[in-house]
Amino acid sequence: MRNEEQKTAGTDRKCLSFFETEVESLKAEILRLLRESGSYVSGQRLCEELGVSRTAVWKVINQLKEEGYHVEAVQNRGYRILDIPDVMSKEELESLLAGKTKWAGQEVYYFPETDSTNIRAKQLAESGAAHGTLVAADRQTAGRGRRGRGWESPSGCSIYMSILLRPKFLPAKAPMMTLVMAYSVAESLRAYTGLDIQIKWPNDVVLNGKKLVGILTEMSTEIDYINHVVIGVGINVNMDSFSEEIAKTATSLRMEMGKTLKRSTLIAEIMRRFEQDYEEYVKTGDLSGIREAYERLMVNYGKEVRILGAQEPFQALALGINNNGELLVRKEDGSEEAVYAGEVSVRGVYGYV
Numbered sequence: 001m002r003n004e005e006q007k008t009a010g011t012d013r014k015c016l017s018f019f020e021t022e023v024e025s026l027k028a029e030i031l032r033l034l035r036e037s038g039s040y041v042s043g044q045r046l047c048e049e050l051g052v053s054r055t056a057v058w059k060v061i062n063q064l065k066e067e068g069y070h071v072e073a074v075q076n077r078g079y080r081i082l083d084i085p086d087v088m089s090k091e092e093l094e095s096l097l098a099g100k101t102k103w104a105g106q107e108v109y110y111f112p113e114t115d116s117t118n119i120r121a122k123q124l125a126e127s128g129a130a131h132g133t134l135v136a137a138d139r140q141t142a143g144r145g146r147r148g149r150g151w152e153s154p155s156g157c158s159i160y161m162s163i164l165l166r167p168k169f170l171p172a173k174a175p176m177m178t179l180v181m182a183y184s185v186a187e188s189l190r191a192y193t194g195l196d197i198q199i200k201w202p203n204d205v206v207l208n209g210k211k212l213v214g215i216l217t218e219m220s221t222e223i224d225y226i227n228h229v230v231i232g233v234g235i236n237v238n239m240d241s242f243s244e245e246i247a248k249t250a251t252s253l254r255m256e257m258g259k260t261l262k263r264s265t266l267i268a269e270i271m272r273r274f275e276q277d278y279e280e281y282v283k284t285g286d287l288s289g290i291r292e293a294y295e296r297l298m299v300n301y302g303k304e305v306r307i308l309g310a311q312e313p314f315q316a317l318a319l320g321i322n323n324n325g326e327l328l329v330r331k332e333d334g335s336e337e338a339v340y341a342g343e344v345s346v347r348g349v350y351g352y353v
Contacts (some may be wrong), residue, residue: 004266024091026052033097034036034071035080041240042078063185076349085264086238087185088138096268103132104275105268111135113155115142116219117162118232124164125220126226132275133165136267142165158252159263163274166228169285171221179201179325180281181231183294185213189235190297193270195256198299201318201327204297205235210251212236223301233270237263257331284321295320300346305329318344 029050033041046057061079064071070083088109106250107130117135119142124133139155167174182203189205189212190197200206205213214234220227225262234251238260253261280289287294295301300318306315307329316329319336326338 028091028094038076040080063138092264105134105271107133111137113139121162121164121230133164134163157238162232174324184277188270188273199297288323306345
């Protein structure tokens with residue numbers, strides 16, 4: 001008898017999981033239709049296009065209202081969205097990305113809380129997740145930056161996301177993808193906010209001399225083959241303060257603009273831009289397609305920099321990057337060098353004076 005009860009419970013859980021998946025998919029589609037319409041969408045049209053009952057539509061509309069969406073219902077006219085708050089959810093992301101990209105973010109995993117989106121993305125990679133899979137979270141408990149540094153990850157105010165990639169090129173070219181992502185993020189944020197957002201080589205995105213975005217790339221490779229690459233992005237969006245430890249070196253979009261921004265919309269814009277820039281990179285095999293545009297955003301460009309790497313630190317003038325993403329510098333003795341790794345300090349950025 002107990003075995004039968006266990007079988008029934010297992011079946012119930014499978015049915016519940018299937019039902020929840022169907023509801024998520026329906027919610028994403030209704031959101032997409034309401035957003036694209038910009039006006040009223042009749043309940044009948046929603047039923048016909050989605051192949052569901054009016055009761056199912058009504059239940060989803062009520063769920064959306066509970067989640068903070070301002071949905072107006074008018075008899076004989078239908079439903080329309082009056083306002084969309086800063087909602088982070090699988091359905092919101094899917095509705096924003098539907099039809100906007102071919103592969104970037106077309107598979108979405110969302111977690112209200114997780115250890116790290118990079119960790120989750122790597123786990124998904126090992127289980128066969130597709131190229132372009134997006135992992136996003138509202139809060140991280142073990143967020144990391146470069147060189148193992150921690151990344152403050154409170155809930156409700158920032159973007160924590162990772163994208164899984166399965167490139168066909170050789171491992172030696174993989175580090176350039178970090179610069180591609182930095183460029184895509186910077187351009188997306190500039191277009192969305194109108195702020196003078198820049199890049200501190202190689203992959204920090206900065207605003208007014210303070211860090212706004214951190215990017216961490218991790219990969220699994222063989223000698224001549226890339227199993228997968230995971231690029232993690234952390235963006236300070238709606239934070240209104242920072243811990244004393246980083247308050248002088250970090251900023252957020254809200255602190256700079258004085259208003260709250262919609263994180264899911266920003267993620268969708270970045271995915272759209274990254275897909276475009278990544279495909280250009282794959283086509284050229286290097287950064288030649290975005291090199292000049294990247295250099296225009298460099299806070300390092302034409303500036304005196306201090307190179308802190310494995311060798312003895314030295315002062316130099318930053319001249320830009322080459323097609324492989326290395327930093328070109330002119331040393332004090334007039335010689336030029338391509339820096340491929342290491343910390344680069346720029347006067348006036350992060351407190352370096």
